[in-house]
Amino acid sequence: MKNAYLQRVYDQVLARDPNEPEFHQTVHEFLSSLENLVDDHPEWEKNGILERFVEPDRIVSFRVSWVDDEGKVQINRGWRAQFNSAIGPYKGGIRFHPSVNQSVIKFLAFEMVLKNGLTTLPIGGGKGGSDFDPHGKSDGEIMRFCQAFITELYRYIGQFSDIPAGDIGVGAREIGYMFGQLKRINGQFQSAILTGKGLTYGGSLMRTEATGYGICYYTQEMLKKLCSTEFTGKTVIVTGSGNVAIYCAEKVRQLGGLVVAMSDSNGYVYDPDGIKLDVIKDIKLNRRGRIKLYADEVPGATYTEGCRNIWDVPCKIALPCATQNEVGAEEAKKIIAGGCIALAEGANMPCTTEAVEMLHAAGIPVGPAKAANAGGVSTSALEMTQNSIRMSWSFEEVDERLHAIMRSIFQASYDASVAVGKPGNLVVGANVASFLKISQAMLEQGIY
Ligand code: NDP
Numbered sequence: 009m010k011n012a013y014l015q016r017v018y019d020q021v022l023a024r025d026p027n028e029p030e031f032h033q034t035v036h037e038f039l040s041s042l043e044n045l046v047d048d049h050p051e052w053e054k055n056g057i058l059e060r061f062v063e064p065d066r067i068v069s070f071r072v073s074w075v076d077d078e079g080k081v082q083i084n085r086g087w088r089a090q091f092n093s094a095i096g097p098y099k100g101g102i103r104f105h106p107s108v109n110q111s112v113i114k115f116l117a118f119e120m121v122l123k124n125g126l127t128t129l130p131i132g133g134g135k136g137g138s139d140f141d142p143h144g145k146s147d148g149e150i151m152r153f154c155q156a157f158i159t160e161l162y163r164y165i166g167q168f169s170d171i172p173a174g175d176i177g178v179g180a181r182e183i184g185y186m187f188g189q190l191k192r193i194n195g196q197f198q199s200a201i202l203t204g205k206g207l208t209y210g211g212s213l214m215r216t217e218a219t220g221y222g223i224c225y226y227t228q229e230m231l232k233k234l235c236s237t238e239f240t241g242k243t244v245i246v247t248g249s250g251n252v253a254i255y256c257a258e259k260v261r262q263l264g265g266l267v268v269a270m271s272d273s274n275g276y277v278y279d280p281d282g283i284k285l286d287v288i289k290d291i292k293l294n295r296r297g298r299i300k301l302y303a304d305e306v307p308g309a310t311y312t313e314g315c316r317n318i319w320d321v322p323c324k325i326a327l328p329c330a331t332q333n334e335v336g337a338e339e340a341k342k343i344i345a346g347g348c349i350a351l352a353e354g355a356n357m358p359c360t361t362e363a364v365e366m367l368h369a370a371g372i373p374v375g376p377a378k379a380a381n382a383g384g385v386s387t388s389a390l391e392m393t394q395n396s397i398r399m400s401w402s403f404e405e406v407d408e409r410l411h412a413i414m415r416s417i418f419q420a421s422y423d424a425s426v427a428v429g430k431p432g433n434l435v436v437g438a439n440v441a442s443f444l445k446i447s448q449a450m451l452e453q454g455i456y
């Protein structure tokens with residue numbers, strides 16, 4: 009980094025937390041975005057704004073003890089990073105996956121701060137999770153784990169302090185088990201303490217679809233403004249086949265695009281006639297099976313082992329929706345060679361820094377996760393609003409609000425990219441637009 013203050017803040021992060029590579033990556037990207045701006049804001053250094061911004065308010069880490077079906081006690085580790093509450097209570101999902109560690113939770117929480125700052129809604133940033141692996145666990149084991157996890161976490165959350173939601177490995181079933189346990193502990197029906205709830209007890213219509221649909225609404229704006237085109241007739245690859253990927257693919261279809269390949273952590277399926285989403289939904293949501301089954305059941309489709317090879321298939325629009333760092337230099341090379349015109353990040357930080365640089369150098373606009381996938385948390389915040397006013401909005405009403413939010417996120421990011429002299433660089437634009445709002449709130453609230 010050219011600016012001495014930015015470099016100093018980054019060096020301090022490296023020195024304090026040498027073993028947190030994911031966190032370093034996201035902080036580096038963020039600080040680099042401020043290069044053209046930092047000299048105009050001497051108040052940031054004077055008030056330690058950047059130093060405070062890269063240091064979480066707190067992280068709690070705890071043991072989760074639970075009993076498996078054989079009666080054996082199992083131990084996992086849980087975390088909650090409460091990163092920044094300058095513009096609202098902490099808000100962010102809970103992830104259950106064996107790859108979860110403190111660095112992953114910290115990077116996700118940091119991204120949430122900036123993402124939530126873009127949504128136009130009053131929410132701060134946090135994230136939580138556990139290294140628990142839900143794969144192959146019985147329903148009873150999932151329930152006992154969720155109850156044990158939230159029994160540790162409950163004392164740190166609340167509708168005015170920190171409102172968790174789902175993420176990888178945590179869907180409506182897990183939220184339900186955690187909500188039930190919270191009710192038992194608190195002796196109160198506090199609707200807005202968790203989001204992503206079932207529709208029968210305070211969930212919002214279209215929360216399930218929100219992240220995926222939102223990615224497409226954002227990509228639509230990107231295509232219009234930066235490529236003078238639209239989804240109609242374009243081949244699209246959506247990686248993953250979880251909540252985000254499935255509903256992203258559904259909206260691509262509704263907007264006239266053709267999704268030709270999807271994946272899971274084992275491999276990918278290619279269907280030149282367009283992926284049949286009813287089959288994917290049945291395999292992944294009803295049967296909790298592997299994506300390989302798709303090729304067994306749909307004539308003309310093929311399965312290839314190894315999820316990263318999905319980019320051997322050419323596409324015009326790339327929507328990585330699986331996990332962090334799934335697109336590195338090798339994958340970016342293939343995406344460029346395949347004639348891609350735009351990429352929007354559906355998962356959190358699916359592209360490495362190197363991949364983003366390569367895509368930009370090839371003239372391919374990149375919609376960063378914190379903007380492109382903000383539809384999920386936005387709709388979570390709309391769920392909180394409905395809980396607070398004790399009313400439920402219709403699917404169409406929530407969809408309309410989501411669409412407006414995604415348009416405004418794109419516009420704010422694009423305008424900020426122009427203002428700092430990097431027109432069309434949506435990575436820089438998203439960081440700048442959000443940080444200007446949050447840093448202002450931090451300055452106005454004094455030292456804390
Ligand atoms: P799910 O658990 O529903 O699905 C995750 C999908 O990604 C599965 O298909 C899984 O395959 C696949 N996957 C996991 N690890 C890998 C890997 N290493 N390589 C390839 N594929 C992999 O999670 P979500 O769909 O909810 O989340 C996906 C991403 O979107 C995450 O980065 C999450 O943080 C982000 N996100 C989610 C939001 C939401 O509302 N759910 C909101 C904003 C962001 P398998 O079945 O084999 O495990």
